[in-house]
Amino acid sequence: MSDRYGMDVLSGDWKSKGRLARPTSRAMEATPGTVVEDVETGWVGAVVAVEKAGGVHVVHLEDRRGKVKAFPLGPGFLVDGAPVSLTAPKGAQRAALAAAEKQASRTASGSVAVHDAKARVAIGSRIFVEGRHDAELVEKVWGHDLRVEGVVVEMLDGVDDLAAAIRDFAPGRGRRMGVLVDHLVPGSKESRIVAEANKIAPEHVLVLGHPYVDVWQSVRPQRLGMEAWPTIPRSMEWKRGICAHLGWPHDSQTDIARAWKQILGTVRSYADLEPALLGRVEELIDFVTTE
Template identity: 90%
Template sequence: MSDRYGKDVLSGDWKSKGRLSRPTSQALEATRGTVVEDVETGWVGAVVSVEKAGGVHVVHLEDRRGKVKAFPLGPGFHVDGRPVTLTAPKGAQRAALATVRQQSSRTASGSVAVHDGKAKVALASRIFVEGRHDAELVEKVWGHDLRVEGVVVEPLDGVDDLAAAIREFSPGRGRRMGVLVDHLVPGSKESRIVAEANRVAPDHVLVVGHPYVDVWQSVRPQRLGMDAWPTIPRSMEWKRGICAHLGWAHETQADIARAWKQILGTVRSYADLEPALLGRVEELIDFVTAPE
């Protein structure tokens, strides 16, 4: 007689069958170039490096667009549809990965990164910029380089009395002073200030500048979705005019501070800055670190 309800699904060794049907994860060394998929996020990329961060081993995967993302080493990956547990490479492979990482890693300024190096004791020489926004931009792009060289960047809070600031710093042998000035163009107020300041200690001071009204303008406008920075009427304060053009709040100083943070957040590397600023900052770094 037929069973109208069918076979009991719990009859027999159902636990064993379930285990057999589930594929087993295999251990696999995270060797450079191996293409893997992170199961949780769906990220697919080639292994470019393995390192220990915060006591945890992580693997860096580079996707086809060149973007790199880090994942904890271990289970949760697929290779050709098969589950794998990524393990740290051993011996020669680990050394090869370390060498590639050392050679290929770049800082935001485009220079080769110095890994596992301690920051130098600060030099007596200094780089001065007009204000806080200038200092934050220099730190974001050149911070690594400056720490390696032991160079401190200080804001001046304006350059209206630059000559006095130079005298106060007392530059001399082994104590050079580099200064970055906004809107340093012929005939400007800044050009007259710099001409006077250059007479104070010409052998140990280098004053350079960029042509932009404010350091904000040294960020490529494309990073903010514009073809060019707008022209702001002289009757309106420049930063507030920029915020108004972008549709951002601009009534208070806090609004201006938030606007700058948003602009600074679009800067990923030197490629997001105008060459007229890049060259001047590099020139100042070379000046204050050159042997005498």
């Protein structure tokens, strides 16, 4: 009996018919010096390091200006316009990568380390942060860069009277002021304070903020074995609530200080911090070191 309907119209590669087939990614080891492009962001850079951070492998790419960013290994990259899926290097390639990392000698912030250089005499410009924990985190990740540039980080002990702090600092030419504010989100108390402060010497003052309740939250939760930072009821102090969630002592201020030291100890480099903090700190450093 003849088949009145002919062949099965769903057989074969029916999805690609009538349009160009989408190119498939080929696997490629992330070898040092290979120039790749991240499809999502358009970032183009050479491979300088591969490491495991937060339970996943990341590749560090350095652009032509010397800036370095980290991206998860896998698909989503282009090499010479062709899609590739980056994989961790093996054998000889791993040794070559290790040699490249040693030669580059990156700081915790991802910049190239300046060896045998004395700390520069402090310039007039400053970066201000809200408290001790913010200052310690900035020092751990960007300390080398700041010493090379001669930038001092000072503490504000809160931003309730930020306008007065700006006037006391007396910003001007050669004396720029960068301020990092916690929990700067639309409608918050901090957003209203910053809006007023930004009217004072705007050409010499830059106030930026991150969305986190506290700088603790800018540390990637995976570093502490969590998928995400927990939501703490408003009836409980946030830091004590975090310690309780983690099963840590939280009755005294000494407990809180010890908890922060434990969190800070998990931070090895910028790759352990959230992008929303990284971008703001880098922008403040650029601002106070450029006249």
